[in-house]
Amino acid sequence: MTTWHIANGYRFAGVHSGLRANEPGRLDLALIVSDRPAVAAGVFTQNRVCAAPVHVCRERLPTKEARGIVVCSGNANACTGQQGLDDARHMTALAGQALGVDAKQMLVCSTGVIGRLLPMAVMESGIPAAAKDVATGPEALERAARAILTTDTRVKVRTRQLVINGQQVNITGFAKGAAMIGPNMATMLAFVLTDAPLDVADLQALAPIAADRSFNCISVEGHTSTNDSLIFLANGDGPKLKGDALRAFNEAAIGVCEELARDMASDAEGASHLITIHVEGTRNDAEARTIAKTIAESALVKTAFFGADPNWGRIVSAAGYSGIAFDESQLSLRLGDFLLYEKGTPLPFDPSAVSAFMKANRELTIRLIFTLGAGRCTFYTCDLTYDYVRLNADYTT
Amino acid sequence: MTTWHIANGYRFAGVHSGLRANEPGRLDLALIVSDRPAVAAGVFTQNRVCAAPVHVCRERLPTKEARGIVVCSGNANACTGQQGLDDARHMTALAGQALGVDAKQMLVCSTGVIGRLLPMAVMESGIPAAAKDVATGPEALERAARAILTTDTRVKVRTRQLVINGQQVNITGFAKGAAMIGPNMATMLAFVLTDAPLDVADLQALAPIAADRSFNCISVEGHTSTNDSLIFLANGDGPKLKGDALRAFNEAAIGVCEELARDMASDAEGASHLITIHVEGTRNDAEARTIAKTIAESALVKTAFFGADPNWGRIVSAAGYSGIAFDESQLSLRLGDFLLYEKGTPLPFDPSAVSAFMKANRELTIRLIFTLGAGRCTFYTCDLTYDYVRLNADYTT
Numbered sequence: 186m187t188t189w190h191i192a193n194g195y196r197f198a199g200v201h202s203g204l205r206a207n208e209p210g211r212l213d214l215a216l217i218v219s220d221r222p223a224v225a226a227g228v229f230t231q232n233r234v235c236a237a238p239v240h241v242c243r244e245r246l247p248t249k250e251a252r253g254i255v256v257c258s259g260n261a262n263a264c265t266g267q268q269g270l271d272d273a274r275h276m277t278a279l280a281g282q283a284l285g286v287d288a289k290q291m292l293v294c295s296t297g298v299i300g301r302l303l304p305m306a307v308m309e310s311g312i313p314a315a316a317k318d319v320a321t322g323p324e325a326l327e328r329a330a331r332a333i334l335t336t337d338t339r340v341k342v343r344t345r346q347l348v349i350n351g352q353q354v355n356i357t358g359f360a361k362g363a364a365m366i367g368p369n370m371a372t373m374l375a376f377v378l379t380d381a382p383l384d385v386a387d388l389q390a391l392a393p394i395a396a397d398r399s400f401n402c403i404s405v406e407g408h409t410s411t412n413d414s415l416i417f418l419a420n421g422d423g424p425k426l427k428g429d430a431l432r433a434f435n436e437a438a439i440g441v442c443e444e445l446a447r448d449m450a451s452d453a454e455g456a457s458h459l460i461t462i463h464v465e466g467t468r469n470d471a472e473a474r475t476i477a478k479t480i481a482e483s484a485l486v487k488t489a490f491f492g493a494d495p496n497w498g499r500i501v502s503a504a505g506y507s508g509i510a511f512d513e514s515q516l517s518l519r520l521g522d523f524l525l526y527e528k529g530t531p532l533p534f535d536p537s538a539v540s541a542f543m544k545a546n547r548e549l550t551i552r553l554i555f556t557l558g559a560g561r562c563t564f565y566t567c568d569l570t571y572d573y574v575r576l577n578a579d580y581t582t
Numbered sequence: 583m584t585t586w587h588i589a590n591g592y593r594f595a596g597v598h599s600g601l602r603a604n605e606p607g608r609l610d611l612a613l614i615v616s617d618r619p620a621v622a623a624g625v626f627t628q629n630r631v632c633a634a635p636v637h638v639c640r641e642r643l644p645t646k647e648a649r650g651i652v653v654c655s656g657n658a659n660a661c662t663g664q665q666g667l668d669d670a671r672h673m674t675a676l677a678g679q680a681l682g683v684d685a686k687q688m689l690v691c692s693t694g695v696i697g698r699l700l701p702m703a704v705m706e707s708g709i710p711a712a713a714k715d716v717a718t719g720p721e722a723l724e725r726a727a728r729a730i731l732t733t734d735t736r737v738k739v740r741t742r743q744l745v746i747n748g749q750q751v752n753i754t755g756f757a758k759g760a761a762m763i764g765p766n767m768a769t770m771l772a773f774v775l776t777d778a779p780l781d782v783a784d785l786q787a788l789a790p791i792a793a794d795r796s797f798n799c800i801s802v803e804g805h806t807s808t809n810d811s812l813i814f815l816a817n818g819d820g821p822k823l824k825g826d827a828l829r830a831f832n833e834a835a836i837g838v839c840e841e842l843a844r845d846m847a848s849d850a851e852g853a854s855h856l857i858t859i860h861v862e863g864t865r866n867d868a869e870a871r872t873i874a875k876t877i878a879e880s881a882l883v884k885t886a887f888f889g890a891d892p893n894w895g896r897i898v899s900a901a902g903y904s905g906i907a908f909d910e911s912q913l914s915l916r917l918g919d920f921l922l923y924e925k926g927t928p929l930p931f932d933p934s935a936v937s938a939f940m941k942a943n944r945e946l947t948i949r950l951i952f953t954l955g956a957g958r959c960t961f962y963t964c965d966l967t968y969d970y971v972r973l974n975a976d977y978t979t
Contacts, residue, residue: 234902234910264898264910266927299895300928411899484881484966485974492975498696501661502808505631513631513661530663531697569881571968577882578889 189323190346192355193380194220194420196319199328202311204297204304205259212332214308216315217376218253218284223420225251225292226389228396230413236263237273238293239412245289247389251418252290254376255280255312256333258361259297260304261372263411272303279308283316294374294414296335296361330359333374336454336576337361343444345437349430354381354421356434358441362400362449372410373400375445381434382421391435392417399442402474403450403565404481415442450565455572458490458543459565461550467560472509476553477564479507487569493543495536497525500551511555519552528556586720587743589752590777591617591817593716596725599708601694601701602656609729611705613712614773615650615681620817622648622689623786625793627810633660634670635690636809642686644786648815649687651773652677652709653730655758658769659692659700660808669700676705680713691771691811693732693758727756730771733851733973734758740841742834746827751778751818753831755838759797759846769807770797772842778831779818788832789814796839799871800847800962801878812839847962852969855887855940856962858947864957869906873950874961876904884966890940892933894922897948908952916949925953 195217202214226247229239245251255276262269273293281288295303319325330340345356362373377395396415417438426434451459462480464473480486483503489496497518504516513529523539524532543549592614599611623644626636642648652673659666670690678685692700716722727737742753759770774792793812814835823831848856859877861870877883880900886893894915901913910926920936921929940946 232899232902233904233906233908234899261895264895264923264926264928266910268927298893299899300923302928411895411902484970488971488974491971494975496695498658498661498808502629502631502696505629505808509630511630513663526661526697529661531661531699569971571971573881574885574888574966574968574971577885578891 189326189342190344190355190357191321191323191326192357192378195357195378196220196321197325197329198315198318198320199330199332200311200315200318202257202314203307204257204311212328213257213259214311214315215256215329215332216253216280216319217329217378217418218319219251219418219420221420222250222252222290223418224249224383224385224388225416225418226385226392227414227416228392230410232411234264234411236261236295236412237265237269238262238295239414240270241273241277242292242294242414242416245292247385249385250290251292252286253280253284254292254294254416256294256374257308258333258335260295260301261297261299261412262295262303264300265302268302272305275305276308276312279312280316283313292416294412296333296372296374296412299411326357326359333361335361335372337452339452341445341448341452343441343448345441347433347437349381349426349433354434355379356438356441358445360445360449373413373449375400375415375442376418377415377438377441378418379438380421381419382423382425383419383434384425387425387431388417388419391438395439395442398439399446402563403446404478447565450567453567454576455570456567457547457570458568459548460490460567461548462564462566463550463552463561464555465553465561466555466557467509468558469560470562471560473560473562474564476504476507476509477562479503480551481564481566484569487566490543490549490568491570493540495520495525495534495539495543501526504553511557515556517554519554521546521550586723586739587741587752587754588718588720588723589754589775592754592775593617593718594722594726595712595715595717596727596729597708597712597715599654599711600704601654601708609725610654610656611708611712612653612726612729613650613677613716614726614775615716616648616815616817618817619647619649619687620815621646621780621782621785622813622815623782623789624811624813625789627807629808631661631808633658633692633809634662634666635659635692636811637667638670638674639689639691639811639813642689644782646782647687648689649683650677650681651689651691651813653691653771654705655730655732656694657692657698657700658694658696658809661697662699665699669702672702673705673709676709677713680710689813691809693730693769693771693809696808723754723756730758732758732769734849736849738842738845738849740838740845742838744830744834746778746823746830751831752776753835753838755842757842757846770810770846772797772812772839773815774812774835774838775815776835777818778816779820779822780816780831781822784822784828785814785816788835792836792839795836796843799960800843801875844962847964850964851973852967853964854944854967855965856945857887857964858945859961859963860947860949860958861952862950862958863952863954864906865955866957867959868957870957870959871961873901873904873906874959876900877948878961878963881966884963887940887946887965888967890937892917892922892931892936892940898923901950908954912953914951916951918943918947
């Protein structure tokens with residue numbers, strides 16, 4: 186374990202509540218507790234069908250009085266109607282009661298299967314147990330970070346420490362997400378906690394920018410989930426960060442989100458390659474992102490990477506149906522160091538050499554160079570493998 | 583073989599030219615010849631990156647003087663620059679010369695790998711050989727229909743015979759397409775030939791409507807190809823069809839296209855289920871199509887069908903990120919006869935019974951019922967299987 190910088194004034198728990206009935210001992214319930222009221226803000230899924238806990242968080246954020254977050258994994262509490270909303274609120278009531286704070290000071294997240302009512306008896310015993318278990322330090326953080334996982338193969342924690350105005354500031358992020366990941370977030374939960382003193386309006390302004398520069402630049406298969414949540418807590422005392430100090434904090438917090446996003450793409454379900462897509466030379470950044478996203482979500486591009494098949498025509502043709510106007514003569518393409526297509530003309534290359542390069546490198550970079558302007562985007566995705574199909578073919582049964 | 587109604591005045595050939603160097607004997611070059619000048623019209627890919635033969639067909643259509651179409655499979659002649667354009671035109675010159683007609687009376691299509699120059703020496707021997715081989719009748723048609731295939735597992739021919747104005751009219755359609763199939767067509771080629779007398783303007787008007795009602799309502803993975811082509815030829819003599827007669831012809835021609843489109847979805851690469859998505863009760867048909875297309879292209883929905891997993895939350899959540907506004911209380915969902923979700927509330931169901939139903943039926947229907955209006959759409963897709971990944975992981979190598 187690399188050294189984690191853990192923000193002061195936070196405690197964590199990760200317990201087995203029994204929500205995943207057929208997985209004895211698996212951690213499935215996490216608590217994040219701030220020892221004092223924290224400023225909190227968040228951004229959430231753009232899906233029209235959004236989960237009950239997302240509704241509850243939206244009602245309560247932004248706030249200056251947050252005391253923590255209760256998170257369950259294995260059940261999304263989405264498409265569950267009024268009962269689901271009641272259940273999400275009841276989760277915060279149980280957590281508030283156990284921690285001695287107001288229910289409304291608690292936030293709630295869920296991730297897992299859609300369309301099943303939460304077994305509330307499990308929550309009624311699990312949440313007090315988690316509250317008893319909260320602790321400071323890396324082991325408690327690790328257990329919380331583990332308890333939020335679904336099909337992820339590893340814990341995703343990224344932290345930063347910096348000195349602002351002569352004071353040490355810690356930023357502690359952790360996240361889950363390995364599929365149903367599309368831009369505009371997806372089944373991902375991410376929590377970024379800091380001991381810096383932040384104004385609620387500044388944290389609220391940071392949240393969408395951080396999402397846009399990180400989680401909105403990854404795609405596993407483009408399926409935007411019902412439960413996406415990125416929540417920031419800042420519990421620092423003292424004068425709020427302003428000006429350069431605020432900018433320094435924001436850059437560091439965005440950096441944590443970028444690292445968590447890249448961790449997600451890298452750990453995507455069944456992935457055998459992490460693919461970085463650089464698009465440059467479009468009229469503006471939005472065009473570059475549209476093209477990158479279209480390529481990232483092409484099953485044909487993704488299967489070709491799985492097979493180490495340098496079938497670059499699929500990349501160029503995906504750019505072609507992205508909806509962005511260009512002529513072929515305005516596009517060149519590199520895969521790693523191989524220039525395969527230059528201003529509309531295919532270049533001779535040795536397919537077996539490129540294929541060997543693709544096989545040998547888990548991390549691969551595509552670069553699309555347009556001659557239209559100064560727009561650019563860097564986007565992350567992964568390949569589409571047998572294991573992705575296997576993992577998703579029998580998720581609920 | 584069911585009885586095919588073959589339009590009068592057409593001859594066909596399908597030969598092995600050697601374009602697929604590593605597949606001895608495989609048919610890879612087709613010729614369609616009209617014995618007299620035919621009225622011709624077509625619709626083509628909306629991809630910005632479009633193949634050389636698409637450019638050539640667009641230049642030449644619509645026309646009243648078409649004499650045929652030369653089609654090669656195994657090489658898309660796309661992303662091939664000026665050389666590719668020269669090669670596509672040269673294919674029509676070779677066909678014209680061999681058939682004794684003007685090069686400009688010939689149309690050309692290609693399908694296969696993108697970004698490779700055509701081996702023109704192969705075309706120079708293959709096209710005259712095909713021209714020598716043209717014949718009437720079902721065997722010749724079958725060979726032409728086979729020669730255009732790529733990863734398709736079967737020939738796709740659909741025909742109709744009807745009596746219009748007391749005269750027998752035949753409509754003969756054949757097509758290829760098994761992947762890189764997204765709405766707005768995809769790597770699909772379809773040819774619809776008739777001996778009815780049609781006005782060029784009427785055929786030109788029919789082409790986009792027929793595509794919209796058929797090939798634009800299927801999706802394998804949403805990757806719009808560089809080569810999509812739907813071409814109509816009508817070589818009938820006599821007064822052109824008008825009014826009710828024209829409407830009867832158009833409906834029959836659209837019916838042929840619908841059957842070919844359904845054949846494509848059913849034969850999609852590696853598919854083990856044909857999935858019909860009915861969306862109804864949206865504000866208009868376009869909304870219904872957007873929702874259906876989003877569901878059809880969700881890898882998570884498609885893998886769940888492969889696994890016979892009644893994970894219906896993925897369907898509802900795909901509708902939710904389609905961009906169409908609705909509240910959950912305005913949506914109900916049926917899978918086959920099972921009502922799983924009613925006006926925003928999940929209904930109890932027996933997962934093992936639904937899973938058994940999904941396993942037992944190769945053809946499955948999802949029905950999304952909204953309460954917003956009278957819009958509707960029927961859309962076809964297939965599941966995402968190990969075989970799809972296998973087939974696409976090593977297509978060029």
